[in-house]
Amino acid sequence: MSSLSKAFTSSIGKKFVMGLTGLFLISFLIIHVSINALIFLNDGGETFNVAADFMGHNIIVRILEIGLFLGIILHIVQSLILTQQNNAARPQKYAYNKPEANSKWYSRSMGLLGTLILMFLVMHLYHFWWPTKVAVYTHQEHNTFQNIVMIFQSPIVVAVYILGVVSLGYHLLHGFQSAFQSMGWNHKKWTPVVRTIGVWFSIIVPLVFALMPIAVHFGWIS
Amino acid sequence: MSTGNMNLTLKVWRQKNKNSAGKLVDYQLSGISPDMSFLEMFDVLNEQLITKGEEPVVFDHDCREGICGMCSMFINGQPHGPKDLVTTCQLHMRSFKDGDTIVVEPWRAKAFPVIKDLAVDRSAFDRIIAAGGFVSVNTGNAQDANALPIPKVQADAAFEAAACIGCGACVATCKNASAMLFVSAKVSQLALLPQGQPERYRRVQSMVAQMDEEGFGNCTNTGACEAECPKGISLENIARMNRDYFTAKFASEEEV
Numbered sequence: 001m002s003s004l005s006k007a008f009t010s011s012i013g014k015k016f017v018m019g020l021t022g023l024f025l026i027s028f029l030i031i032h033v034s035i036n037a038l039i040f041l042n043d044g045g046e047t048f049n050v051a052a053d054f055m056g057h058n059i060i061v062r063i064l065e066i067g068l069f070l071g072i073i074l075h076i077v078q079s080l081i082l083t084q085q086n087n088a089a090r091p092q093k094y095a096y097n098k099p100e101a102n103s104k105w106y107s108r109s110m111g112l113l114g115t116l117i118l119m120f121l122v123m124h125l126y127h128f129w130w131p132t133k134v135a136v137y138t139h140q141e142h143n144t145f146q147n148i149v150m151i152f153q154s155p156i157v158v159a160v161y162i163l164g165v166v167s168l169g170y171h172l173l174h175g176f177q178s179a180f181q182s183m184g185w186n187h188k189k190w191t192p193v194v195r196t197i198g199v200w201f202s203i204i205v206p207l208v209f210a211l212m213p214i215a216v217h218f219g220w221i222s
Numbered sequence: 223m224s225t226g227n228m229n230l231t232l233k234v235w236r237q238k239n240k241n242s243a244g245k246l247v248d249y250q251l252s253g254i255s256p257d258m259s260f261l262e263m264f265d266v267l268n269e270q271l272i273t274k275g276e277e278p279v280v281f282d283h284d285c286r287e288g289i290c291g292m293c294s295m296f297i298n299g300q301p302h303g304p305k306d307l308v309t310t311c312q313l314h315m316r317s318f319k320d321g322d323t324i325v326v327e328p329w330r331a332k333a334f335p336v337i338k339d340l341a342v343d344r345s346a347f348d349r350i351i352a353a354g355g356f357v358s359v360n361t362g363n364a365q366d367a368n369a370l371p372i373p374k375v376q377a378d379a380a381f382e383a384a385a386c387i388g389c390g391a392c393v394a395t396c397k398n399a400s401a402m403l404f405v406s407a408k409v410s411q412l413a414l415l416p417q418g419q420p421e422r423y424r425r426v427q428s429m430v431a432q433m434d435e436e437g438f439g440n441c442t443n444t445g446a447c448e449a450e451c452p453k454g455i456s457l458e459n460i461a462r463m464n465r466d467y468f469t470a471k472f473a474s475e476e477e478v
Binding site for chain 2: 003011092094107174177184188
């Protein structure tokens with residue numbers, strides 16, 4: 001195996017890919033949450049629909065979307081390989097283990113949180129991504145804002161969305177700073193800054209995401 | 223020799239050899255002094271077992287002053303027990319209460335097979351060191367002591383990394399049985415000094431390759447290793463090793 005391919009398949013290389021794809025997905029979250037926030041202009045979804053329409057039709061965004069799906073798939077595939085190897089590294093478990101004494105539960109539960117996010121994502125894509133695709137390829141008008149208002153009438157859907165973004169929040173709380181560490185970016189001056197930004201990012205982004213279904217459901221937005 | 227007044231129930235992992243299945247066995251101990259070290263408490267247990275004609279518990283120990291890295295033991299769910307920055311030999315019975323039940327298991331990792339009872343084979347660490355944890359020196363007259371100026375900050379960081387005693391607590395407590403903290407300390411202590419530069423990028427690649435070959439897990443940055451390390455080795459070393467590894471793989475033209 002060449003040095004370069006070994007670089008990606010070694011334990012450190014796989015973590016590098018996890019961190020890089022993770023940061024890429026984080027950059028997507030920034031765009032997603034920014035566009036979502038447009039509904040709080042409370043203009044009947046006018047500005048929001050313009051942005052949603054742009055995201056649905058612009059050619060550069062369409063290409064980036066393929067990259068986004070590849071990023072998600074790579075992130076998942078790597079995590080499956082890593083988890084399988086990590087389980088194999090300790091065939092006999094401890095009879096008595098006290099992991100809470102030295103690490104955070106969400107740091108140890110990234111696989112579980114990731115699975116919850118994936119389950120949420122499948123439902124989320126079915127709700128919002130799929131209808132826009134159908135509209136684009138059948139050349140129909142699609143009012144994303146109206147779709148939102150309709151779907152968030154159900155309190156169960158709202159509750160599931162909140163659970164989804166809470167999982168995302170905890171996943172980010174570990175993942176944000178962990179990505180930097182995996183890629184070797186640990187620095188006496190910068191790491192505290194990265195950690196602080198990571199914590200705020202993990203609170204603010206899921207909070208803004210959660211506010212959307214809540215606001216729509218309770219009719220704060222019309 | 224028991225002069226204290228503590229009564230304890232021990233649940234100790236007994237395993238005949240590498241291939242046999244082990245199990246937790248209960249032992250009652252009385253008259254344990256709170257001033258005893260955890261290993262001295264095990265000495266008392268073993269004397270009792272020998273007197274009764276039973277097989278004593280095998281456990282690793284050597285210097286009993288916290289510098290050799292030989293003592294192990296996963297005590298009540300934590301490597302080296304509940305105290306921070308101590309090895310098992312420095313853990314005293316005053317850290318427990320009269321009437322406590324204490325569960326003692328060996329380090330558990332595929333790369334650390336149990337030899338017998340609480341003793342595990344940590345030669346995987348030796349093979350990682352042998353793969354690259356060395357520097358080349360010229361023979362002949364000794365160099366002048368200060369021939370190579372090293373800034374204090376660098377020297378301190380290298381010394382902190384070099385404090386690793388190779389006990390394996392990081393592997394034992396890591397949910398993935400990853401050896402990253404150990405390997406990164408051994409990489410860093412040399413990468414930080416001028417004497418370590420000639421082999422720097424070959425070293426990190428060889429040692430990581432050996433680490434992967436031994437069957438340790440992958441690092442998920444939970445920080446458990448740093449929290450449990452008896453010598454306080456920092457996670458900064460892991461990031462430094464990652465940096466050196468990428469630099470080596472992408473920039474160095476030497477194939478390892």
